[in-house]
Amino acid sequence: MTWGLQNRLSRIIRPTDGHTVMLAADHGYFLGPTHKLEIPRKTMEPLLPYADAVMVTRGVVRTSIDPGANVPIVLRVSGGASVLNEDLSNEKITTSMKEAVRLNASAVALSIFVGAAHEHDSLVNLGKLVDEGEDAGLPVLAVTAVGKELEKRDARYLGLACRIASEFGAHFVKTYYCDDFSKVVESCPVPLVVAGGPKLDTELDALELAYDAIQDGAKGVDMGRNIWQSTNPVGMIRGIRAVVHERATPKEALEVVKGAKPKK
Ligand code: R5P
Numbered sequence: 032m033t034w035g036l037q038n039r040l041s042r043i044i045r046p047t048d049g050h051t052v053m054l055a056a057d058h059g060y061f062l063g064p065t066h067k068l069e070i071p072r073k074t075m076e077p078l079l080p081y082a083d084a085v086m087v088t089r090g091v092v093r094t095s096i097d098p099g100a101n102v103p104i105v106l107r108v109s110g111g112a113s114v115l116n117e118d119l120s121n122e123k124i125t126t127s128m129k130e131a132v133r134l135n136a137s138a139v140a141l142s143i144f145v146g147a148a149h150e151h152d153s154l155v156n157l158g159k160l161v162d163e164g165e166d167a168g169l170p171v172l173a174v175t176a177v178g179k180e181l182e183k184r185d186a187r188y189l190g191l192a193c194r195i196a197s198e199f200g201a202h203f204v205k206t207y208y209c210d211d212f213s214k215v216v217e218s219c220p221v222p223l224v225v226a227g228g229p230k231l232d233t234e235l236d237a238l239e240l241a242y243d244a245i246q247d248g249a250k251g252v253d254m255g256r257n258i259w260q261s262t263n264p265v266g267m268i269r270g271i272r273a274v275v276h277e278r279a280t281p282k283e284a285l286e287v288v289k290g291a292k293p294k295k
Pocket of ligand 1: 226
């Protein structure tokens with residue numbers, strides 16, 4: 032890894048404890064105005080002080096994040112299919128490395144679709160993006176997207192997808208939590224962060240997911256809906272921080288959530 036690439040990665044995964052709380056807010060790139068993310072600036076602004084990095088598209092960076100907000104950007108650079116299409120796996124690189132550098136992104140992110148119709152294209156996208164990232168000094172986050180096939184969310188499938196992502200040169204990988212998650216971690220030689228997935232029933236459920244993932248070896252979370260679809264988003268991101276950075280138990284973190292007053 033070059034110095035610049037390492038430096039950018041350390042803006043996201045904190046060198047002090049090797050962990051990260053990334054705020055995912057890129058959902059609009061295929062879902063449009065997702066519930067509670069209809070006005071990205073309004074959703075994200077109160078959360079940015081608690082995020083180690085934010086994962087967004089260039090459209091959201093330009094329109095909804097103050098350039099003075101000193102939050103590292105993980106720039107979503109793949110896309111090309113919407114939720115209206117049966118096949119979500121038909122993605123290409125939609126934002127250039129030059130644009131990522133211009134936006135002062137700390138990393139770029141793309142989805143790979145292992146086992147899906149466009150598996151091949153998405154993996155070739157990853158290989159090319161890693162080459163460009165190495166040239167520019169930008170780390171690449173591979174997202175093991177499972178699209179509409181969420182039934183594939185087990186250690187065997189996710190272990191396969193994460194390992195392939197690392198073999199293609201991804202500098203870190205985002206995946207989903209599952210039973211036997213430690214097996215996914217063991218067989219992936221680069222850092223893993225977990226998505227939250229669809230909103231869980233309770234705040235405690237989401238805190239437990241983050242806790243279990245960290246216990247099993249994840250380096251952090253890249254969480255969206257379970258934070259900003261909560262009735263207390265600031266409380267939730269603070270609770271997640273307590274789990275990820277302070278090793279709080281889910282019950283201790285729930286007290287942190289409750290301690291932060293929800294905005295009226
Ligand atoms: C999905 O591909 C998007 O990249 C989201 O960033 C991802 O799903 C994480 O958000 P959530 O925690 O809402 O699942």
